[in-house]
Amino acid sequence: MNRNYKIWAVFILPFPVLFGSLFIGASERVAFHDVFSILLPGNRLADPLIRTIILDIRLPRILLVFFTGGILSVSGAALQAIFRNPLVDPYILGLSSGAAFGAALGLTTAFLPVQLAAFIFGLVAVGLSHFMARKNGQVSIISLILAGIITNGIFTALLTIVQIWSDPFKLQSIVHWIMGNFQNADWDKFTLAIFPVVAGLIILFLLRWKLNVLALGDEEAASSGLNPTRLKIWILLAATLASSAAIAVSGIIGLYGLVIPHVVRMLFGVDNQRAVLYNLLIGGSFLVLIDNISRSVAGYEIPIGVFTMLIGAPFFIWLLKKSNIGWQQ
């Protein structure tokens, strides 16, 4: 496909996806024409119940899913660029295991809100990785990755302890949270997540041209007048903070921040300057489509993480076999 057409397609893609998703839901009371009529300006005659279902249940969910998918993809792409490693995702510094532990604590104790606990422990995990990697005031990237692996191990062990102490009901809730879901999405959750996510997106968007320089290597970045180590830490923390705000409300959505940046790279090449926007639009739209499947394929909700894994894993393997994934394109 002509490159211009592809770019147009990416920019137009979210509109039909988001609008079409308003028609999908568990309630049989919402008819096809209700969605049209409720969105028409000046229509005040619509049934309040249907209005609630479309505007207060479906719409916040769709928007929350879109921004979650977007920020995970953008963060994944940014981290792959700064680490110059195509196997990196936003969870590299222990974010997912820290957030999962926090959520588990929130689910098993009465006094700790789940989202806040997930958000805080996600950040604690990343802070711990950073602290462990820091030596003589410097943080090397290799140390940081190793510290992330250790942090993941620590929080996974703590999570296991909480799971052992939990009763079967709470254990099931923990498992559901870990697999990611948007079944309780509403405007409160959307509001909770959107500010950090948008702030993270803005920072990554403003720094997008530097990602290309960092992807060339530290020497090249330094010769361009940048401080690569410092810049990497800022990007890393911005991506991680924004991702942690998203997963605090969605749970852990596996593989997503790894696969979508590869799809974008396959379609548009390795230009990180443009990739930030493409990742947001493609990542957001694709997760909305997956969420539509997760809430409509059965009579009950299936955690979205199940589908990102089931769809993402074979797709990723196919990509690996089909093309030279990495920086060669």
Next chain:
Amino acid sequence: MPGKKSIKRYFVYFILLNIIVAGCYSSAEESSDVEHANIISVKDFRGKTLGFNKPAERVVCLIESALSGIYMLGAGEKVVGVPGDIYRNHLFFYYAQLDERIGNKELVSPGNWDFVSIEQVVGLESDLVIIWSSQTEAISALERFGIPVYAVMISSFEDVFKEIRDLGQILDRNGKADSLISYTRKKLQELEFKASESRIKSAYFMWAQGINETSGINSTVNELFWLAGLQNVCRLEQEHVTVSVEKIIDWNPEMIVMWNNEKLDPLDVTNNPLLQQINAVKNKMVFELPDPFLCDLWTLKFLFSVDLISQWSHQHPNQNSTDFEQIFKFFYGKSLETNEPEL
């Protein structure tokens, strides 16, 4: 191009924004406790007071044991949404007898004990949702839409009585609730008298997951044994706990009671070479509770389990078996076919 200072500034803004958002987020739910005078007022298992101007008429019940209680109260016609698991084979067999709408699969199931479709519940225009208190996220979401939520957590048989009493009030079935409770208490007193004569004194409970899964002293299992005149050998505090076979041998129970198990039966346990030194195995005192619907420990039907275990401990497995039919008829107001057909 943004300089180092600009980046720092962006980042400081970002951190501040995150702190503000995190700080603004408060766990304190807006108190929706009842301030106005209501004709019905009950406190659910969270300690939250619910007020109703009139008895609930459209009930979404997402707990199977509570649904069973609603049918015992004779308020089945008020149910508009049921938990998904009642459409599973063995439960469906019983509920299809209790409610024609379930038999015809006309009642929707907007959730279960692990998920809730908020959209479906809102669409059902229910005036009461009954849900586990551990489903905190779903409860918050439902309450934000103004739907009254009665949250349940059963930790003891007294909790079962409280649930029936509360539901009796909310559904305008007070008289029936009282008679169900007093009938069960009377039957339990009779069993308590028999229990004192039991020669067997200790027992181990085995959940369906396997021999290692049991319950400690803070559980309905512990009460179940106590009412049957037995002591639970597991003195750990947890409601549900995994223990080693070594520990079970150490405890050496005189009887093993298995929860209904699709994969194992008492013979598998008595033939387990690791358990041969346990008194219960030596004396073939291993029993399996029948269908979970019949023995549900979170409903008044726990009476059946107490009765069965009491009989087993007296080594009279078939004594009083006809009582079950009478009790069923009293609980549900009709005779239930209890022999599930082969599927």
